[in-house]
Structure formats: C-alpha cells, structure tokens
Amino acid sequence: MRFSKKTLFAAGLATASSLVSAESSSDSQVLVLGTSNFTSAVEPEPLMLVEFYAPWCGHCKALAPEYDTASVELIKENIKLAKVDCTVEGDLCNQYDVKGYPTLKVFRSGSSVDYNGPRKSDGIISYMKKQALxxxxxxxxxxxxxxxxxxxxxxxxxxxxxxxxxxxxxxxxxxxxxxxxxxxxxxxxxxxxxxxxxxxxxxxxxxxxxxxxxxxxxxxxxxxxxxxxxxTVPLIDEVGPENYMQYAESGLPLAYLFVQPDHKDKEAQVESLKSVAKVFKGKVNFVWVDAVKFANHAKALNIQGDSWPSFAIQDIENNLKYPLEDVSSDVPGKVSSFVAKYVAGDLKPSIKSEPVPKDQDGPVHVLVADAFDETAFDDSKDVLIEFYAPWCGHCKKLAPTYDTLGEKYSSHKDKVTIAKMDATANDVPPSAGFQITSFPTIKFKPAGSKDWIDFNGDRSLEGFVEFIALNGKHKVSVDIEPLNETETTEHKEAAAKPHHEEL
The missing domain is CATH 3.40.30.10 (Glutaredoxin)
Structure with missing residues (x-):
C-alpha cells in the first residue's frame, strides 16, 4: 500500500491508538450495509457517511466506538452513518476502490467522495455537520x-x-x-x-x-x-491521529515538544512554550506529544535519547528533521533560540545514517545516507537502488532475485551499480530529490543524468535486466540462464497478480 509523506506520519502517530480493541456500543445507530441493501439505503439520503472496514483491522477496531458515538449524535441531525464489512462484501468494496482499512466515504444521493476528516467522535460530528450546511x-x-x-x-x-x-x-x-x-x-x-x-x-x-x-x-x-x-490552530496543542492532518496540510513546519505524560512539570513545560509559539506564529506550528505513547515518532524525527522533554522541528513537505535533545533545564529559552535559527535558515537537517560499510563484498552494494551522493550521483555509472525495510514481506521475497541481479552485473561494476538501502535505518538525503513512501521502492538513474526513473516493472531477473538495458546509458545487458518450465509457470502466475505494497 502506498502512502503520502503526510499520511505516513499520521499512520505512525495512530499506531499506539490502533492497538486498542473496543466493542461497538449497544446504542449504535450505524447501519450495516451489503450488496443487497446498499443502493436502496444510500441513494435516497442527501448525506451519509459509510465506513468500509475489516473486522481484524486494528485501526477499524479503534474507530468503532468513536463511529458509534458519532452515529448517535448525528442521527439527531438526520445524518446517517453506515458500515460495510469488506471481508464479506468484497465486490462492493472493489466497486468503490477500497484499498485500505478503514476507508470512509461521504455519499450524497449515491455519489461519493473520500472522507478527509478526523476519526474521533467529536471530529466526525463536526465534519459531517459542516457537510450538511x-x-x-x-x-x-x-x-x-x-x-x-x-x-x-x-x-x-x-x-x-x-x-x-x-x-x-x-x-x-x-x-x-x-x-x-x-x-x-x-x-x-x-x-x-x-x-x-x-x-x-x-x-x-x-x-x-x-x-x-x-x-x-x-x-x-x-x-x-x-x-x-x-x-485556526492553537498556539500549542496536543497532536495525535485525530488532528495531525490539520497540521500536515497547513503548509507550515511542525515543532514538537515531547513530554513525559505523568511528569509533575508537564503542564508547566507545555505552558512555557506559548510565548515562544506566539513569536513564531504563522511561521511554525507548535504541538506537544506524549513521549511514552509515541516514542517511535520521536525516533522517526531522529531524537536518539529517551530523556524528556525533547524537541524537534519537522519540515513536512520535504520530510526534513531538526531534533533538539534534552531541553529540561530551560524549555522556552533553548526552544526559542533553536527555532529562531531554523527560521533564519541557519540549521542543517539531521540525516540518519548507518555507518559506511568498510567493504562491499556482497553481491549488492550496501548504500547508507552518509555515502549516498558519492554512489548515487556517480556520473560514470547507471545506478539501480532498492529502498527496503527489513520487516517488509515483499522486500524479503525480492532479496534472492536482487542478490542474483547483483551477481550478474559483478563483472560490469565500472558501468552499472546495483545497490540497496535500508530506508528504516537511513534517511534519504534532500539531494536525492525524492522521499520513500512505500517498500520496496526501486529507483534508477542513467549515467550522467540527474533524473531518477521509477522502476514499476516485473520484479524478476529478466524484468530488471531488460529495464537496465533499455534505460541505461551504457546499455549493458547480461546473459540469464533459462528458467525451467515449472519456474516459468510460477513466474507467469505471480506476474498476473497485482502487487500489494506494504509499509
């Protein structure tokens, strides 16, 4: 599944919340729809919200009680909420292009648009009331x-x-x-x-x-x-899955204060930043975050320690990160100075990188952020890079093929580089001109070019070799041992199935 830069972080913030399972309320006014009653229920309604879900989905379980509560309030405004179980109603969900769970759509007399609002009950209620006016x-x-x-x-x-x-x-x-x-x-x-x-x-x-x-x-x-x-945003407010997109879509950098939720000085620490937020209003948005619940988000912003409070600025549009570790001795003073330098353009972004490998003995060149430009922008070579995550099932499945590809081009290393980078342990530097939004992502740059080409073809040995020969400046091709009949059949069956990306 593919996500935008903004929704990647929203999904990250939602992770802790989504692990909570909750039963639907007995007072729920949510309609249960399927193929037999969908059209008759939806088309007569001037306004309706429909959730397409899967019972096993953690995010759907977290949404359920919020959705039920919203349904009770919104029925008073003659606005109905409904849901469709996509594990039962597969054809109906395919008809509405449901590619992830939960997917919510606003229907007006049978015509739908994507729901882009919050996923807490009060946010759902507010959003749908606006739709009715x-x-x-x-x-x-x-x-x-x-x-x-x-x-x-x-x-x-x-x-x-x-x-x-x-x-x-x-x-x-x-x-x-x-x-x-x-x-x-x-x-x-x-x-x-x-x-x-x-x-x-x-x-x-x-x-x-x-x-x-x-x-x-x-x-x-x-x-x-x-x-x-x-x-339209508070000077400083708690950020979470229900309001992250409001900040992400504001066009402004987001400044996070990570605080320990049970610390006796938490309220004072947050309050102390209001005066700083007022100075930089319109230039940077300020929020505070539960550092325990969203510790992984702190790490994603390259905050390495676990001493709170800590601070970081995120340029959401360009996915650049500017962490400031422990600020407990003087929250407003240190943050004010740091943000002033950021606004003035005097700070360099933090680029997370693994150590540069001492040798490259494997079939595939191991790329890290600190050596990215040297390898990726070597004008003498055609460069193919796989950006992967160690936990990604599709990446694991691709690994043997990709290693074989590296071996096939081992005698052409002066003209072609086959590389891979763990995108969970390394940031893609700003010099690359792109960010990674799904795994695996495979990019290709012909020798002497500054432009990257997305590889969206067949992830087979033949597919890669054909792509490199067609798009590379050096037009290098290599011999491939013919596949046996069984492998050919399996390959064709796999190629006929759609790819399902994962994060």
Missing amino acids: PSLSTLTPETLAEFKKKDKIVVVAYIKEGDKASTDLISKIAEANRDSYLFGVSHDEAAAKEAGVDVPSAVLYRTFDEPEVKLGKDFTEDALASFLKAE
Missing part, C-alpha cells in the same frame, strides 16, 4: 449569535449589502475550506459595529486561546488565506 451561510441578526457557537472554529464575514466582490470572495474561500471550518456572512451594519470591525472584514470565533480574532482591514484572498492558516 451550505459552504457559506447567510446570517440574520437573530441567527448570528447561535451560529458563532456552532463549532470549534467559525468564520463570520461582515460585508455591506450589495458588495458583490467581497461576497464572491468569501464564497470562494468558504467553498475551498468547507470541510474544515464553518463560514457565515452578515450584511447587518449594526452587527459589524458590535463586532468591532469595519466592513468588509472577518472575525474568527474559536474555543481556544483568544475567543475572537479580527482579520483587519486587508480583505483580500491572500490576507484571508494567511488569516485562516495562522489563526
């Missing part, structure tokens, strides 16, 4: 007060009646962000005066930090976009 609600003096309290984040634009340009602008912004926030527009001048703004302007009403934040005088698309990006 128009992207922009026109407010009256009587409905304004209630609307401001409808969700955790509500944006109200105060616009003079007849100002079509400003109304069109807020409509465009509301439609683009309808899954995330509630938007309303008031044309009442008295309401604008009471809100303390001149028209046109906007006020963000929220349940954290300052409860009201005013946009100011610059009512433009860029100003509104920047306003939402900066003001």
